[in-house]
Every structure is written in structure tokens, then in C-alpha cells.
Amino acid sequence: MVKLPIYMDYHATTPLDPRVLEAMLPYLREDFGNAASRNHVFGWKAEAAVKKARQQVAELIGASEQEIVFTSGATESDNLAIKGVIEFYKSKGDHIITLKTEHKAVLDTCKRLERVRQERLDELKALRLSELSGQDVTEDNLAELAAKYDVENDAVYQKWAERPTGGARVTYLDVEKDGRVSLEKLAAAMTPKTVLVSIMFANNEIGTVQPVAEIGALCREKGVLFHCDAVQGIGKVPFDVEAMKVDLASITAHKMYGPKGIGALYVRRKPRVRIAPIIDGGGHERGMRSGTLNVAAIVGFGAAAELARKELPEESARILRLREKLRKGLTDALDMTIINGSMEHRLPGNLNISFAHAEGESLMMGIKDVAVSSGSACTSASLEPSYVLRALGVDEELAHSSIRFGLGRFTTEEEVDYVVKLVVDKVRKLRDMSPLYEMAKEGIDLKSIEWTAH
Amino acid sequence: MAYSDKVIDHYENPRNVGTLDKEDPNVGTGLVGAPACGDVMRLQLKISDDGTIEDARFKTFGCGSAIASSSLVTEWVKGKTVDQALTISNKDVARELALPPVKIHCSVLAEDAIKAAIEDFKKKRAARQAKAS
Numbered sequence: 001m002v003k004l005p006i007y008m009d010y011h012a013t014t015p016l017d018p019r020v021l022e023a024m025l026p027y028l029r030e031d032f033g034n035a036a037s038r039n040h041v042f043g044w045k046a047e048a049a050v051k052k053a054r055q056q057v058a059e060l061i062g063a064s065e066q067e068i069v070f071t072s073g074a075t076e077s078d079n080l081a082i083k084g085v086i087e088f089y090k091s092k093g094d095h096i097i098t099l100k101t102e103h104k105a106v107l108d109t110c111k112r113l114e115r116v117r118q119e120r121l122d123e124l125k126a127l128r129l130s131e132l133s134g135q136d137v138t139e140d141n142l143a144e145l146a147a148k149y150d151v152e153n154d155a156v157y158q159k160w161a162e163r164p165t166g167g168a169r170v171t172y173l174d175v176e177k178d179g180r181v182s183l184e185k186l187a188a189a190m191t192p193k194t195v196l197v198s199i200m201f202a203n204n205e206i207g208t209v210q211p212v213a214e215i216g217a218l219c220r221e222k223g224v225l226f227h228c229d230a231v232q233g234i235g236k237v238p239f240d241v242e243a244m245k246v247d248l249a250s251i252t253a254h255k256m257y258g259p260k261g262i263g264a265l266y267v268r269r270k271p272r273v274r275i276a277p278i279i280d281g282g283g284h285e286r287g288m289r290s291g292t293l294n295v296a297a298i299v300g301f302g303a304a305a306e307l308a309r310k311e312l313p314e315e316s317a318r319i320l321r322l323r324e325k326l327r328k329g330l331t332d333a334l335d336m337t338i339i340n341g342s343m344e345h346r347l348p349g350n351l352n353i354s355f356a357h358a359e360g361e362s363l364m365m366g367i368k369d370v371a372v373s374s375g376s377a378c379t380s381a382s383l384e385p386s387y388v389l390r391a392l393g394v395d396e397e398l399a400h401s402s403i404r405f406g407l408g409r410f411t412t413e414e415e416v417d418y419v420v421k422l423v424v425d426k427v428r429k430l431r432d433m434s435p436l437y438e439m440a441k442e443g444i445d446l447k448s449i450e451w452t453a454h
Numbered sequence: 455m456a457y458s459d460k461v462i463d464h465y466e467n468p469r470n471v472g473t474l475d476k477e478d479p480n481v482g483t484g485l486v487g488a489p490a491c492g493d494v495m496r497l498q499l500k501i502s503d504d505g506t507i508e509d510a511r512f513k514t515f516g517c518g519s520a521i522a523s524s525s526l527v528t529e530w531v532k533g534k535t536v537d538q539a540l541t542i543s544n545k546d547v548a549r550e551l552a553l554p555p556v557k558i559h560c561s562v563l564a565e566d567a568i569k570a571a572i573e574d575f576k577k578k579r580a581a582r583q584a585k586a587s
Contacts, residue, residue: 359492361517365457365465376492376517385492397489433471433521435496435513436489451488452566 002418004369010255010349010408011204011232012373016300017257017409023303024259027296035293036284046295053302060305061230061249062240063266069285070298073263074231077250078105078198080265080289081227084275085196085248086113089225090164093193097171099181099200100391101208105250106198106229110170117167124165128157169193178342179208179392187218196225201249202233205375205388205404206341207350209237216245225273231255235308236316236347241266247273253297257409258304262297265289319407320348322416326405327351329420334427336440340375340394340402349407352389354398357437358430363403366426370419375402397436397446457518458552464522469529472511474498479582482575484567493520493560497527497567501575505536512567519557523547523564536572 007015027049035050037043054065071077086094094117096110126137129145132154137145151157171189176182181199190197197219202209212228219226227248230239235256241249252263267273267288281290331337336356352375355363360374375386376399385399394402405419431437436446457465474481481500487493493516500509510528514521526547531539547553547561 357515359516359520361492362465362521365462365518395490397492400489400492433468433513434515435485435494436515438473438513446489449485451490451494452486 002412002414006370006415006419008405008407008411008415008419009371009373010406010411011207011404012406013254013260014257014408015410016259017304017307019307020258020300020303024296024300027299031295033295035295036282046293049295049299050293053298053305056302056306056309057251057264058266060234060239060309061251061266062242064269066286067241067266067269069265069267069288070293070301071263071265071289072261072294073254074103074229074250074252075105075263077252077263077265078103078227078229079109080275080278081248081250081267082106082109082196082198083113083278084288085225085227085273086168087166087276088274089195090166093191093195094164094168095171095191095193096168096196096198097173097186097189097194098198099175100172101175101179101203101206101388102198102200103204103229103231106200107172110168110172110198113168114170115167117165117169120165120167121161124160125151125157128154128160175208175391177393178345179203179206179340179388180342180345181210181215183211183214183218186215187222190222190224194222194224196227198227198229200232201228201230201239202237202347202350203341203388204232205373205386206352206392207232207347208341209233209345209347211345212239212246213244219247220245233347235305235312236319236349238312241268248275253301253304256304256308259297259300262294262301264301315409316348319409319411322411322413323349323351323405323407325413326407326416326420327353329416330423333420333424336437338394338398340389340392340398349411351405351407352402353405354394354402355427355431356398356401357434357440358401358427359434360401360403362430363401363423363426366430367419367422370422372406373404375404376400460526460551461518461522461553464525464551465518468512468521468525470511470525470532471513473513474500474509474511479578480575482571482573482578484570484572484574486566486570487516487520487563489515492516493563495520495524495563495567497524497564497571499531499539499568499571499575501536501572507531507534507536507539516560516563517557519551519553519560520563522551523553523560524567526550527564527568531568536575539568540572542568 031045033042033046035046054068058065130137132149225247228246230249247268249266254260284290338354340352360376375389389399476483484497495514498511512524514524544561544565547564
């Protein structure tokens, strides 16, 4: 008998591997020292443990230990990479290129930088207008004066605006139907002001793996830095910062069977990449990220990285076989299913599938003993389905009908068999009570109906 | 998000799922919502010539709360007159099912479905009477 509940949400987080926990325990007990304490054995032990873990993490991605900056997780790593580059290279340029399907940690960081830039431009505009008009510029007369002096086309203002203002301008590229970036479109979006391209390794919803090596080669050729949010792919698909010419990479432990709250930013040394810190303090991590090191978590991260490196080929093959069993089981038994994202360039453990005319949230309710995610966001106040699926051009109804299965290290064949049977049964039940399925079966084109949006 | 016991009960044992003949002059059909919003409700009422709701059937594409809301109203309207059924408000549905604020739109949809089905029935009857006279 299969044990319930079943966890199939490995993109959200992964359980701690028992071997990782074993490695961590001494550092939560007797070896509690501060890795920055240089004058006693407690500190030395902690420092040695951190050094070992740094090597383990570096080795997983083909880096050297001096290139690993420990952070609190990938969100912080993304923030540090993007804000750090924009701040440090502001005299060189201020343009970022990213994708519409990136994680919110990248997208919202970019949006903040856009706002910062806009605020600076507004200040400059007001300054120029007060110079031109000889009056104080207030919110009340701003629009009127801006129109009167046509400040947008004023040569002096334009010159000011071209100077480094802080913040950034951002291009959010569309992806192709299979979720991948077009290299031609990426090259075409580059300008002399482009300093950073931020594109993920693999997508967290659809598991699409981007052509990272090709992107790296293009960026190197154009003299643009390349940041890669590599959270989802690491430990599942080979990733090598040298072969792929990645300049900055975000990683986190809890997506690869390590603890939560610890991550890293890879920062290339040759050719040297510089970033301005966003957290100031004791100058830890070579000044790039201050704060006492979380030794136990770092040790766990290192242990998890080593396991991932050693077990990757075998584990990925096993998970891929289970994923294919799940996919075939569902698509053979059910009609009107659509796989979202590329099948060819896809994480082995990811299946993102739309069951047309069966709503995702109610399906999740029906399979409540199986932990999965849905692209339907009926619970959120916005009622907006997944922005990633929408960026692929997936129809909104199908986005509402999508389920993301994430398989991983501890998924068993029995679990897959159980899930196939359960999901097929519940989809059929929901379709039996779905007016849309009935209409589709009758051959009615749902697009021809005038729906009352609410 | 936790669902109330009543929502779970209606979701697991939906009442009156099905289809009535929409060509039947005594059947009114209401189709409300939109696939793009993730909710579509179809409510069908069989109404006798004296205006009593004899039967009700629904099919719903939507979350558990949407399914429960439509299931509940099919129970409520049966045996009521058209005028009585029109007094059922979304607030009654939301209260009965203990819907959280983000799910209130499901109860609104259920109220709209009753109104749409009755309107469809009335239209059909008017057309029939116009033909007869």
C-alpha cells in the first residue's frame, strides 16, 4: 500500500536528504563556532567546515571555491547579482535583458530598478523645468510646465538623462512557444548600454531548459555579463560555468535536498566580475555579503551538492523514466490533454500538463493526498492564471486547467502508479460535471460563445 | 486554503449534476462565467406551466467553491416558485457554504445562473405565446 500523502511538488522544495542532515548535526551541537573567529579551535573548525562546503558547491558547477558567495537563498542571490552589477557598472551602462518567464525574484528586482531610474529621471525633469521657467516645480504645475517647455525633447534634459542615473532600463523578452528564448531576438535586443543578461537555467513551472551555453557564448562575444538563475536545473541537468560561460549564477540548497535558508551566488574571477554589495557589515564573503555564516546550513549545502554531483546521471535517468511513466499513463487514458513547454529541453522531473475543461484547483482538491501545484490562481485576489503559461501563449482556460507535477529523489514507482489512477479518475469525474467538456464533445467551438467575464 | 465541510461535501457528492433537454419549452438554461476566468456554470431548470421549479441540473467548470455553490442552489430552487427562486442571493450561498472573501465570486455566479436560467425560460414562454396568438 502506498503511503499518503504523496509529495510531487519537488520544484517548490525538496525534503532534506538524511545524509545531509547527518552531516549538519555536529554543527548544530558541539561545533557551533563562528567561522570568523580566528583565534580559537571553535572558529577554526567552523572555518574548515565552510571551506570544505565551498569546495563541494564550487565543484558541482565547475567553479573554484573563491567564486562562491554564500547568501540566504536564491532570491537574495538574484537580487545581489542584478542590483550588484547595475550599481557597480553604472558608468558603463544601465540596460538589462531578461525573459518574461523568469522567476519573480528576477522580475521584481528588475521592476524595482526601473522604478528607481524613473524616479531619478522625474527629479531631473523637475530640476530642468525649474531652471527653464524660473519657478518652483510642484506636482500641480509639473504637467503644464513639461508641456510648455517640451522637456522630453529638451537637449539639456536629454543629456542629463543619458548620464548614469541609478536604476536600470529593462527589456523583458518573449519566449518561443516551447518556452525557450530565441538567440536572434536576444542578440537583437542588445544595445551599447546593455550590461547584463539575466536568463534562467530551467523554468520552475514548465521545466524548460534554456540554451545556456549559447546564451553565454553570445554574451561573451558582445561583452555583456550573463547572470543565470540556475536554481531549478542544478543537480538535475549538467551545469558548468566554464563550458557555459556563465558570469554569475544563483543556486539554492533546498531545491537539491539541502536545508532552506542557504544559497549561493557564483561570481566569476577570470575575467573578473565585480558587484556592489547590498548588505554591508563585517565584510564577510570578500565584502560581497556581510553577515555571520550559517555554518550548519552551509555544511548541509555542501553535502547536498556533493551528493547531487555524484548521483546526477543515475538519478536523472531514474526520475526521467518515472516522469515518462506518469506522462504516458495520463495521456493514454485521457483525451484533450496538452503538455506545456518543450518536451525536448525539459527537466527530467517536470510534467506540466493541462487537462482541458477540468479546472486545476478543483482537481487539486480531488487529489488532496497528492501535493502538486496548479497554474490556476483562483485563490489569488487577481484571479490571474500563471504568467509563465500566458507568456507561452497558452489559452487562459488551459492555464486554469494546468497541473505541475514535480518528481524527485524519493519518488517511487508505486507513487506514480497511484497518482496516474487517481488523477485519471478525478479528471473524468470533473469532466462529467463540466459544461465545457460536454460542449467540446458536441463539437461546439467554445471560442464562438460570447462569455460574460466576471 | 482550507475548505469548509459543506464545500467538501458538495464537491465530493455533488447534487443534481446533469443535463436537461434545452429544446424542451419548459426548460430554462443559464450559462454564466467565462473559461478564461476559470469559472463557467450552467444551470438548467424545468419549470411547470404554473411557475414551479420541478427539476434542476447543473454542470460547472471551476474550483471546489464554484461546484459547491451550483450544487447547493440546485437543492434550494427545487420545489420553489420562480419568484421565490429569484430571491436567493449570493449572500445566502456564501453564508451557507462559509466561503472566504476570495471565493465570493463563486456565489455571485450561482445567483447569476438562477437569474439567467429563469430569464431564458421566460423568453421561451413569451416566444411561444407570441406564436400562439
